Amino acid sequence: MKGRAVVSASVLLLLVGGLVSAGHAQLKLQFYYPVGVAGPLARIIDGYVKEWNQKNPQIQVEPVFAGAYTEAYAKTLAAIKGGTPPDVAIMLSQNLNDILSQDILISLDELIAADAAQVNLDDFFPAFMLNSRQGGKVWSLPFQRSTPVMYYNKEAFRGAGLDPTKPPQTQAELVADAHQLVKRDGDRVTRWGLQIPSGGGVDTWLLEALTIQAGGVLYDVNNSCCKVLLSSPAAEAAVQFLRDLGTKEKVSPPGPIDWGTTSNDFVAGRVAMIYHSTGSLGFIRNNAKFEFGTAFMPKAQRFGAPTGGGNFYLFKTTPADRRKAAWEFTKWMTSTEMLARWSIDSGYVAPRKSSWDTPLMKDYTGKYPQATAARDQLPYAMAELPVKNIIEVKRAIVTSLQQALTTTQPIGPILADGQKRVDEILK
Amino acid sequence: MFLLLATLTPSSEFSQGRYWSFPPSLENFALAWRSATFVVYYRNTILYTVGLLGVQLVTVTLAGYALARLPFRGRQGIFYFVFLQLFLPPVVLILPNFLTLRALGLADSLTGLALPYVASAYGIFLLRQGFRSIPKEYDEAALLDGAGRVRLLWHVLVPMVRPHLAAFSVVSLIYHWNEFLWPLVATSSNSVRVLAVGLQSFTRASESGAEWGLVSAGTLIVIAPLMLVFLLFQRLFIESFTQSGLKG
């Protein structure tokens, strides 16, 4: 009897003690994040957060994986509108105008100014800051940024008699090489030459890339919140190119190509060249059993790429003390060291120049030169489609694109219809 | 079947189109378990489905009895009022219900999630059928013995509608265990997430890289309990449907 009493008493004491010590001003932050590229990135982010939590017992962060970009955005908005907002979130950099129209963000200028040494805006690549600025203020900090790149199967190249050190540089070369790379077994195609995704998670991204390469831009840079240029020569050329790949040239599977499964098809050896996010590099590297390379997307009129990916945002709804804590967390995640590690672990482009100079990074790029293609493509990069009502706009654009890819109707009128819809949405 | 194979094969092999490998590997399970807080999802889903069912059983029995046995003015009207809900499933009213929850401050909670389903026309319909199929002699006998209505209900009638209660429980549990759209919209924090939503985010993440082995492992983790229960209680399941005379 006595023994038991002692045990229970000590257990009680421990519990109480535990409660008391934990009570020391411990802030819990909710952190929403999406994953839009191939690979176990959710686990990696959770790992980083665990590290932070260990080093910072006063500020405990709860990571909430929210799905792919669109869903994560919808979820974040729903949480804010539902009254249970997160304290910090990663959202697409391109959603800035849309998010601003919801009036939920705080601008980061003051916070950055107070921490100028740690957060040196000049250290971030200008291309990646394009989607962070609006109305002269900075609203977000780049974290998981990327551009699309071309991945190509070097083994397949060799097998087809192509030089694996010379990936195609122009679209004409691209198609020619693709023809060589298609493998057929009678009437069946066992390996496609090229796959450029046109449906699925990332929607308008590659259309933007092709449009830029065709010499135009998908939106009006002088009215970046509110005007899309879908019915334009460059966009038409881009859509025509996509359609021809499947129907005329027959180097790609006909019809809309899914973003998510394309990287799979590549590592399975079912397609020799793909356009995909540099963020999928980790996945491809771990799963491809053949030598592969990365390169700029070939040019039509010019090289070009939209930037993509997510930034850190902070919210108006967060009370002051938590905001400070959230800022600390944000600073750590966007520090030189962390961005270098994240880039290595995922394949995203480290958005800070200093990250590329770290010994960790130099070591990595020595072993895996494929990681540098996206960074080197940056001078040709432009901002991603930044208009407001972005989800509805993207859906309308994708509908037009899919229509163009699944019918033989002339592209001009399809895009004109799409343009009308988009204008309606942006009114 | 396929699912099993996918689970036991390391993802990289799977992507190549080789659908099985020796020896079977459990790494997918380990990874899947670590990747998402399945324990939390399990807890939430169990709380949600079982909690909801508990409340439903009460409301449905009471209402079914009232509509079956108690003559009162306007009974037919009320019956139609209730029965109409069969054609207005809460998920169709997903937007206004979300707004209501928000106004009540119950968004992002398991309680709020369950509220639209508390009144279940389907359950009431079933139970009413059940009560009506009990010959009135039982009622009379008990009443003549001096039992009050409540005792009559509890001790005599309810046990006789056990198959109906069971059938309803089965349907309710399965539906809510696997429910996706309403929880997707009504909850956002991870601490309140249910299995189907967790699984879908999980699928989406890997969708980009389609680590199918992982996704399959996750799926198996989610469906295992229901499958187990079904396999063990198959006969009971089916018989509850049969005995409740689901013919009408």
Place this chain on the structure above:
Amino acid sequence: MLEVGAGTLDVPGLVARRRAPRAVTGLALALLAPTLLFLLVFTYWPLIGSIIGSFQRWGRGAMAPRFVGATNYRELWEDALFRQVLVNTGVYVIIESPLAVLFGLSAALAVEGHRRLRLVARALIFHPVLLPTVAIAAIWLFLLNPVSGPVADLASRVLGRAPNFLGEPALALGTVALVAVYKNCGLYMLFFLAGLQAIPRDLQDGARVEGASEWRVFRHVTWPLLGPVSLYVAITAILDALRNVDHIFVLTRGGPANATNVLLYETYLKAFEFWDTGRASAVTVMMVVALLGLAVVAMPRLERGIHYEA
């Protein structure tokens, strides 16, 4: 004992009940109170809310709503995309419900007499009902991958090319419907099995003894007696077709080019991705109207069907 209309009892000896109708009414209402309360708050009030909301236009941001009359309805009706959604929904229901019911019925008939077969078949056909639709959809997403999926492989061996089941507008809606059939038919099979078991064997055997073929037995004995069950299953199937969109979420997200976009999915998009509350409410109201139409047609028949049995 007769039950007529609203159910006034006609039992000799229980005069006591008739003497205190008010007390009974009180008890009845007390028992019904929670149900009625929740129905009001979560079924009927939302209906009214939707109707009101559908006459308003909400700014996407934090702006307050303004009254715009029937503009939302007019714009939706004039929108080709919405008309497509309507057509899609109709086609989807017409494909999915009858097929699911038919498979369920066939399975039940096939399996009914054979004890051992029944256990296996039941498990096989029924198990998709137990799985979350999103899981089933994820599996099919893999199987239907047009480049590296097993179905595509098989199809290209047999047909010479691999149709893109989820990527070709003409095929996508049918494919999505078939996935739903796969999931649902097991449940309907159960209902039919229950109904079949309630049919006295002597009736069927009697007909057989008299030389009737299986088909005539079915047509003249089994089918009529399955009447109420069939009605019930049919209604459930239509309702299920309208309210289950989980698989569309995973498989096609409404695409390609809105080929698989149905009413409930469009409602979700407008409400929770575009935050266009006014138009989303209008779509909700339209769905409700359709469902009420179904109710008006089906409810009396259901009531009648029930009384046949009692």
